[in-house]
Amino acid sequence: MNYSTNLPAILGGQPAVTLDQVEANRWPVLTEDDEKAVLQIMRDGDISTHPVIRELENDYRNFSGMPYVLAHCNGTTALTAAFWAIGLKPGDEVLVPSATFWASVLPLVWLGAVPVFCESESERLGLDPADMEKKITSRTKAIVVVHLWGLPSKMTEITALARKYKLKMIEDASHAQGALWRGKPCGTLGDISVFSLQGGKLAPAGEGGMFLCREYEYWERAVCLGDITRIMELETPARRFAATSFGIKTRIAPLSAAIARNQLARLEDNNKQRNHNLVYLSAGLEEMGIHTFLSPEHIQRVYFEYLVRPDFGAIGMPMGTFIEALKAEGCIAALPRYPLLHQQPFFAGGAFLDIMRPTDGARVPDYSAVSLPVTERVNGAMMKLPSFPWASQELLDQYLRAFQKVITHADQIVRRPG
Numbered sequence: 293m294n295y296s297t298n299l300p301a302i303l304g305g306q307p308a309v310t311l312d313q314v315e316a317n318r319w320p321v322l323t324e325d326d327e328k329a330v331l332q333i334m335r336d337g338d339i340s341t342h343p344v345i346r347e348l349e350n351d352y353r354n355f356s357g358m359p360y361v362l363a364h365c366n367g368t369t370a371l372t373a374a375f376w377a378i379g380l381k382p383g384d385e386v387l388v389p390s391a392t393f394w395a396s397v398l399p400l401v402w403l404g405a406v407p408v409f410c411e412s413e414s415e416r417l418g419l420d421p422a423d424m425e426k427k428i429t430s431r432t433k434a435i436v437v438v439h440l441w442g443l444p445s446k447m448t449e450i451t452a453l454a455r456k457y458k459l460k461m462i463e464d465a466s467h468a469q470g471a472l473w474r475g476k477p478c479g480t481l482g483d484i485s486v487f488s489l490q491g492g493k494l495a496p497a498g499e500g501g502m503f504l505c506r507e508y509e510y511w512e513r514a515v516c517l518g519d520i521t522r523i524m525e526l527e528t529p530a531r532r533f534a535a536t537s538f539g540i541k542t543r544i545a546p547l548s549a550a551i552a553r554n555q556l557a558r559l560e561d562n563n564k565q566r567n568h569n570l571v572y573l574s575a576g577l578e579e580m581g582i583h584t585f586l587s588p589e590h591i592q593r594v595y596f597e598y599l600v601r602p603d604f605g606a607i608g609m610p611m612g613t614f615i616e617a618l619k620a621e622g623c624i625a626a627l628p629r630y631p632l633l634h635q636q637p638f639f640a641g642g643a644f645l646d647i648m649r650p651t652d653g654a655r656v657p658d659y660s661a662v663s664l665p666v667t668e669r670v671n672g673a674m675m676k677l678p679s680f681p682w683a684s685q686e687l688l689d690q691y692l693r694a695f696q697k698v699i700t701h702a703d704q705i706v707r708r709p710g
């Protein structure tokens with residue numbers, strides 16, 4: 293396709309993107325059906341324990357095929373419950389990515405467990421199995437897999453490692469609602485799998501989280517941790533904890549559960565639309581040498597967020613200038629929004645020790661010395677573009693034109709007078 297080579301806006305030309313982008317990027321979309329569902333709960337008057345919570349869990353059971361599901365007040369709490377449920381103890385080590393949202397990792401520190409940061413690979417942005425294997429010790433007990441931005445991780449290799457070393461796998465599928473890996477839904481690939489239903493997610497509730505597993509014992513431990521309705525209903529000896537739980541409260545609010553049910557029902561259609569737009573945009577960007585993380589054949593990715601990797605060497609322009617030039621064209625473009633965890637003051641500055649009082653024999657990493665060169669390079673080369681859930685093809689073509697203008701004038705843009 294010829295996107296024309298008009299003068300870039302940063303050099304005084306006309307911006308390529310003129311169409312409205314607010315509606316094209318509106319998310320989440322709350323419909324009249326969502327309003328009705330929330331109103332119904334309010335009219336029913338039971339705003340703490342309404343049966344809609346169990347209906348939501350049933351929906352997720354049907355959606356995933358996982359037999360045990362427990363709704364939580366957010367994804368962070370569902371992850372906390374997952375770490376608790378697999379029985380992590382002080383000093384246990386858990387292999388984790390650094391390139392993720394903090395909630396994939398930090399709750400495990402509250403159990404005294406030790407996050408061991410591993411490299412993320414550059415193809416699918418998940419944990420790098422080769423680096424993971426190097427970091428396994430006799431203390432390693434679990435793995436946290438995150439399908440970053442909706443791109444399923446390298447599960448064949450990671451699952452093989454988990455089997456070989458008898459490690460539990462927590463799957464944080466918060467970005468990957470609706471994604472498939474070898475035909476299997478993300479959210480069914482771990483010993484325990486978790487979705488966040490936070491407002492920006494693909495099937496949002498406002499605040500909410502889902503905990504899914506195949507083993508009754510994990511579910512029961514999650515119930516005991518903080519679902520005060522369910523503990524009282526247990527028919528096992530664990531019911532003896534009904535008067536106290538294990539100290540936190542994890543139940544989802546019914547108003548959120550009502551929204552979550554509707555959003556899950558619309559997930560497939562919404563994902564289809566978003567994928568249609570971003571696969572189209574990606575095809576055009578790939579022609580210009582920009583890597584867009586299109587799904588390999590055995591995977592059906594989704595797009596929680598849309599990150600791409602331009603080849604700045606080939607383009608001949610540094611990231612900052614590229615983003616500046618695209619913004620001048622009217623594009624929305626930014627750096628990725630997750631800073632790498634191992635570099636944050638909580639780890640590199642030692643603040644985690646305030647929570648994690650190391651037990652005898654625990655290996656406490658000096659996080660300030662952790663080096664993840666591949667992750668650091670890959671993360672630093674990514675650029676975030678809008679997810680375009682509702683963009684018209686015309687708007688996507690305007691983006692492609694903007695990229696083409698900027699790339700074909702890279703020399704002049706870099707040498708422009710400051």
Ligand SMILES: Cc1ncc(COP(=O)(O)O)c(C=O)c1O
Nearest residue numbers: 366367368393395466488489490
């Ligand atoms: C990968 C990932 N895991 C966990 C969470 C935490 O979920 P919540 O915000 O629902 O607590 C989020 C984001 O919100 C996330 O992006």
